[in-house]
Amino acid sequence: MKIAIASGKGGTGKTTLSVNLSAYLAEDEEIVLSDLDVEEPNSGLFINARMVHEEEKYKMVPEWKEDQCTLCGICQEVCNFHAVIQLGEMIMVFPELCHGCYACSELCPTDALPMIPKKMGMLKHLQNDKLSFIESRLDVGEEQAVPLIKQSQDYIDEHFTDDILRIYDSPPGTSCPVIEATKDADFVILVTEPTPFGLHDLKIAVETMKELKKPFGVVVNRHGIGNDGVLRYCEDKDIPVLAKIPNDRKIAELYSEGKLIYNEVPEVKQELDKIIAYLRTLKQGGVQ
Amino acid sequence: MKEIVVISGKGGTGKTSITASFAFLGGADVIVADCDVDAADMHLLLQPDFARGEDFYSGELAKIHPDNCTQCGKCAEVCRFEAISVIDGMHTVDPLSCEGCGYCARICPTNAIENLSMNVGKWYISSIKTGSLMVHARLGIGADNSGKLVAKVKNEAKRLAEETNKDYIIVDGSPGIGCPVVSSLSGASFVVLVTEPSVSGLHDLKRVYELVKKFNLKAGCIINKSDINEKVTQEIEAFLREENILHIVNLPYDEQFTKAMTNGQTIIESDTNGLKQMIVDSWSKIKLTIN
Missing domain, CATH: 3.40.50.300 (P-loop containing nucleotide triphosphate hydrolases)
Incomplete structure (x- = not known):
């Protein structure tokens, strides 16, 4: 089963939820935690584990071969992303704009734009007893997160069997990186805070999950601040609220130090138990 | 400024x-x-008062017209985003996977693929x-x-x-x-x-x-x-x-x-x-x- 936390x-x-839930579950069973927030990956700051494997990740981009080019201009014409531009007698390639569609390369009549690998980030695979942790990290200056998110999921598919529970710590927002991180999930947990900002962005996230036809539930974090808008919304829309993690300065302090909180704050453990119970019911009932 | x-x-x-x-x-x-x-x-x-709003278009999305499509499969072959699959015998585009590169439309032998301009949102000027x-x-x-x-x-x-x-x-x-x-x-x-x-x-x-x-x-x-x-x-x-x-x-x-x-x-x-x-x-x- 794949659970995305978004x-x-x-x-x-x-x-906070991804690392605590994963570490707690890993006390009893094998778990794969993957940080798919490749722009700003933070889960690793909370996980003590030894490195199993590390690899560079590449995307394919065209490279101009001047001696083979007839300057016919087809490459520029077929690139919808303005990543290949003809300037006088030169073809300029902008790798950061390239989506790797291969159109310029394969439609070039003289093979003057072969695709070559360009490094976009790093993938690390770490292990602590039953917890496997996969982190991908986009190089600063690379603009597109989606190809790296996709390759991280491919790595997990290749290295772990389907019966192991996977937890995906997803990027914020509702645009392409989130879609990529959640589209293969069996269930999505939407974490929000009970404030007007939290509610507003939760509504957008809910619409996104409906569009993706994903089953989802909500976890309210910092419960006690703000107002009851989020809870009323969930009740109105029949959205299950899986847990309410209390607003507690101690949690913020532990988090700030890079520590796990479920062993320090009993209420957090209780709330995690509720989430785990819900996930077990889902699993037994077959994933909808 | x-x-x-x-x-x-x-x-x-x-x-x-x-x-x-x-x-x-x-x-x-x-x-x-x-x-x-x-x-x-x-x-x-x-x-803000949302006084003035305008739709914003950016990027494209491939759409296959079934009447012109011979199901030759060339589009799915060139698509690097796994966005084209066969559903009920018909080649179909998954809008969430399509990057809008337009490669499929260019190589379709029967011109059955159209690139639709995408409405990606709305922008406003407000007081x-x-x-x-x-x-x-x-x-x-x-x-x-x-x-x-x-x-x-x-x-x-x-x-x-x-x-x-x-x-x-x-x-x-x-x-x-x-x-x-x-x-x-x-x-x-x-x-x-x-x-x-x-x-x-x-x-x-x-x-x-x-x-x-x-x-x-x-x-x-x-x-x-x-x-x-x-x-x-x-x-x-x-x-x-x-x-x-x-x-x-x-x-x-x-x-x-x-x-x-x-x-x-x-x-x-x-x-x-x-x-x-x-x-x-x-x-x-x-x-x-x-x-």
């Missing part, structure tokens, strides 16, 4:  | 609350641009309660946030600022380091980094600052919730000194921010405890630095 708004507690 | 871009790397550090407070202080001198189009929240504090104007947007669900809508919002804000002789544009950026952030940084006069003293806050600050450096931009930093972890606050301060980043202010952890937000207000309108003065001083400091 949110519309950033900073609501996706990483 | 100066353009101040507020970003954070990590989400939830208080970026929008602080940006809205600066907008409130700047009043009629400031055009506001909410470039966090993916999860835009600034309107909840500044109460706001500060007595000025705000440019903001709403990205469509699951739409491609390639940075083009961000660029549109910024360019409109710039145009308005020039036309009405405003001194400042304040831009609320998005979290991360990808396309929308790159797009919101282009053309900035000064970058305000809002961080928090947590291991994540510092980690993300360093990454996003690496990006700011690539653009050769001057930056200042606000450490929000600074008393949550004094040790990490000191580490952040050391990083700021090392990188020659202006240390604007340390703000204490204070639920006044949440209370103000819950009432749809900036901290400037509601605070009684001295937070207001710290933000007023920060705004003066930023103005002094960039002028």
